[in-house]
Amino acid sequence: MYKYNPLYERYNQLIVNCISLIATNVIISMILCLMQNRYSLRISLRILFSLSKSPYFLSQEQPPLVFLSKGVMAGKLMKCMCMKICCIGEHVTQEMKKDTYEEAIEGLEKLLSEKDELKSIAAAKVRRLTAELAGPAEIGAVESDPVKRIQTGFDHFKKEKYEKQIALYWKLAQGQTPKFLVFACSDSRVCPSHVLNFQPGEAFVVRNVANMVPSFDQNKYSGVGAAIEFALLELKVENILVIGHSCCAGIRNLMSVPDDGATRSDFIEGWVSICKAAKATVQKQSSHLSFDDQCTHLEKEAVNISLANLLSYPFVNEAVVKKKTLLLKGAHYDFVKGSFELWDLNSKTSSFLWK
Numbered sequence: 001m002y003k004y005n006p007l008y009e010r011y012n013q014l015i016v017n018c019i020s021l022i023a024t025n026v027i028i029s030m031i032l033c034l035m036q037n038r039y040s041l042r043i044s045l046r047i048l049f050s051l052s053k054s055p056y057f058l059s060q061e062q063p064p065l066v067f068l069s070k071g072v073m074a075g076k077l078m079k080c081m082c083m084k085i086c087c088i089g090e091h092v093t094q095e096m097k098k099d100t101y102e103e104a105i106e107g108l109e110k111l112l113s114e115k116d117e118l119k120s121i122a123a124a125k126v127r128r129l130t131a132e133l134a135g136p137a138e139i140g141a142v143e144s145d146p147v148k149r150i151q152t153g154f155d156h157f158k159k160e161k162y163e164k165q166i167a168l169y170w171k172l173a174q175g176q177t178p179k180f181l182v183f184a185c186s187d188s189r190v191c192p193s194h195v196l197n198f199q200p201g202e203a204f205v206v207r208n209v210a211n212m213v214p215s216f217d218q219n220k221y222s223g224v225g226a227a228i229e230f231a232l233l234e235l236k237v238e239n240i241l242v243i244g245h246s247c248c249a250g251i252r253n254l255m256s257v258p259d260d261g262a263t264r265s266d267f268i269e270g271w272v273s274i275c276k277a278a279k280a281t282v283q284k285q286s287s288h289l290s291f292d293d294q295c296t297h298l299e300k301e302a303v304n305i306s307l308a309n310l311l312s313y314p315f316v317n318e319a320v321v322k323k324k325t326l327l328l329k330g331a332h333y334d335f336v337k338g339s340f341e342l343w344d345l346n347s348k349t350s351s352f353l354w355k
Helices: 006-035 040-052 064-069 072-114 116-134 136-142 146-162 166-172 222-234 249-256 268-285 291-310 314-322
Strands: 180-185 203-208 239-245 327-334 339-344 352-354
Touching: 072 116, 180 222, 203 222, 222 314, 239 291, 249 268, 249 291, 268 291, 291 327, 314 327
Parallel strands: 180 203, 180 239, 239 327
Antiparallel strands: 327 339, 339 352
């Protein structure tokens, strides 16, 4: 059995410290050399100097060689390395980023001052780089390959959303219990999940042209009826929200439908005519206004018609009137002004306005 001899303590400690420091310096130098920056030597020396003063290596509580044989000294070395690197790394990294960015800009400006013909090329590349750094939304504007755009979008979602909320998606695999049934327009500018920050599992969403809800009819518009029935009877939603929005092309189509009933398309006029009663109301009350202003009024009045149509569904009427387990709300999102209005079924005027 090994017998500890105090006479060898300082000698053993010196050997172990030297070996540990040399090994540490070599490892750090190799890593930083791979980074190929001019800070490698300075960082290495700073960490090495800090390690040499560390109490983990100057401790005289136990003979280092004994602990090294048991793997404890290796643990101390690793722990000390991590502590020092974490303390020093953040400051140096920020310093590196600042300097390398400034150097890059300085180099670019110098090059362009010497070669004026490169300015147009540099401008195009800077715009493209700016779009890429801005994220997938901007990348989509310059990406001509649809498959690549889809891949880029999914990669961003998986990295920034899915992988950060894996527990949520595992929970959702067991089922969904959304509190909202939302009717929103198919317009690409007004996704309700973005506007209201709905998270996965929060809202059961139906999107169509001009966010319209037709009245109950088992032989017509059955897709809408099925969605409402499923949301109420299966998912037990507690709120139905119909959201209109500014600059709605569907509403402008409704406002432009000829009074004689003539149609220019196979589906559009027939669909938006669901809210023709709203058009009549606006024309009667706001005939003195411009076409654009009338459309703005119609965007909101059409929501009220949809709310009234919801009550024509027996299971909706029962939940709202008899059981009082369901609330109907109308809303209008103005993406030009950045405002959102919300009102109840009975009020038909804004109860809340957020700007």
